[in-house]
Amino acid sequence: MNPHLTSDELGLLVDPTEAEFRSLSQLVYDHFGIHLTDKKKALVRGRLNKVLKTRGLKTFSQYLDTVRSDPTGLALIELVDRISTNHTFFFREADHFHFLRDVALNELRSETEIRIWCAGCATGEEAYTLAMVAQDWAERTGYRGSLRILATDISLTALETAVAGRYNSDRVRLVPQDFKRKYLEGLGEDLWTVSPALRSLILFRRLNFMDQDFPFRQQFHSVFCRNVMIYFDRETKEALVQKICRHLAPGKYFFIGHSESLGRTSSDLEYVQPSLYRKGAP
Numbered sequence: 567m568n569p570h571l572t573s574d575e576l577g578l579l580v581d582p583t584e585a586e587f588r589s590l591s592q593l594v595y596d597h598f599g600i601h602l603t604d605k606k607k608a609l610v611r612g613r614l615n616k617v618l619k620t621r622g623l624k625t626f627s628q629y630l631d632t633v634r635s636d637p638t639g640l641a642l643i644e645l646v647d648r649i650s651t652n653h654t655f656f657f658r659e660a661d662h663f664h665f666l667r668d669v670a671l672n673e674l675r676s677e678t679e680i681r682i683w684c685a686g687c688a689t690g691e692e693a694y695t696l697a698m699v700a701q702d703w704a705e706r707t708g709y710r711g712s713l714r715i716l717a718t719d720i721s722l723t724a725l726e727t728a729v730a731g732r733y734n735s736d737r738v739r740l741v742p743q744d745f746k747r748k749y750l751e752g753l754g755e756d757l758w759t760v761s762p763a764l765r766s767l768i769l770f771r772r773l774n775f776m777d778q779d780f781p782f783r784q785q786f787h788s789v790f791c792r793n794v795m796i797y798f799d800r801e802t803k804e805a806l807v808q809k810i811c812r813h814l815a816p817g818k819y820f821f822i823g824h825s826e827s828l829g830r831t832s833s834d835l836e837y838v839q840p841s842l843y844r845k846g847a848p
């Protein structure tokens with residue numbers, strides 16, 4: 567081994583000191599509500615080293631200074647893009663979509679418009695799944711109103727993928743065959759794209775759950791906020807659930823991830839079954 571090679575040339579990773587990791591965690595918590603425990607240290611180090619390298623920075627202190635002093639806020643967006651986990655796929659936790667089809671949508675037959683919020687949509691698979699299920703339900707039941715799906719996330723790179731709407735086979739593996747035929751087009755080379763009809767039902771937008779309030783004029787008939795709150799501590803989670811509830815119509819449904827729970831007494835939500843809640847009537 568050449569003793570004169572620098573750590574950079576050796577490809578070694580820069581380690582955050584204890585103090586640097588604490589400052590970084592605080593920054594991420596203050597802006598995004600994401601709780602970075604010590605267990606996440608290796609993951610954070612791995613993901614952020616690439617950013618340090620690209621920016622020509624030698625320490626995490628330098629990196630923190632860059633993020634804090636960036637007036638455009640883009641460095642902060644890049645930070646959350648790197649540390650948030652966007653893993654998702656079509657028809658994930660499929661029983662929720664069965665409930666949507668068999669119960670929630672049927673209760674909305676007399677509405678002229680059905681509004682669903684996919685909160686924390688990552689790269690879009692969940693929103694397109696909702697669109698498939700709702701569109702198929704509308705075709706089968708003769709529903710004549712309009713279907714509208716708002717899909718939001720904090721990560722711009724995830725949203726870019728969502729808008730592009732192109733996915734590899736492993737992401738669409740659980741899409742039923744008839745849905746695949748109706749709503750996806752094969753692009754060859756293991757790539758699928760979503761039909762224009764389905765895209766037209768969805769609006770993708772950037773939204774930070776830590777914002778004071780959300781700019782929605784009308785309430786939603788279902789909110790899917792799944793596998794998002796696992797990153798939040800109890801306080802952040804409760805505050806978010808309260809905020810989301812304000813935008814959910816009375817008697818309507820709130821879906822969370824299968825490994826998540828809200829506690830049976832929290833907010834104005836009634837427990838329906840594991841990972842499913844309903845807002846009480848006013």
Ligand SMILES: C[S@@+](CC[C@H](N)C(=O)[O-])C[C@H]1O[C@@H](n2cnc3c(N)ncnc32)[C@H](O)[C@@H]1O
Nearest residue numbers: 598650652653654686688720721774775792793
């Ligand atoms: C694991 S994905 C969940 C995707 C999908 N809901 C599912 O269940 O498959 C979690 C998403 O939450 C988003 N997220 C994390 N913190 C957020 C925040 N403060 N505001 C908005 N979105 C956030 C991440 O960017 C990520 O895309």
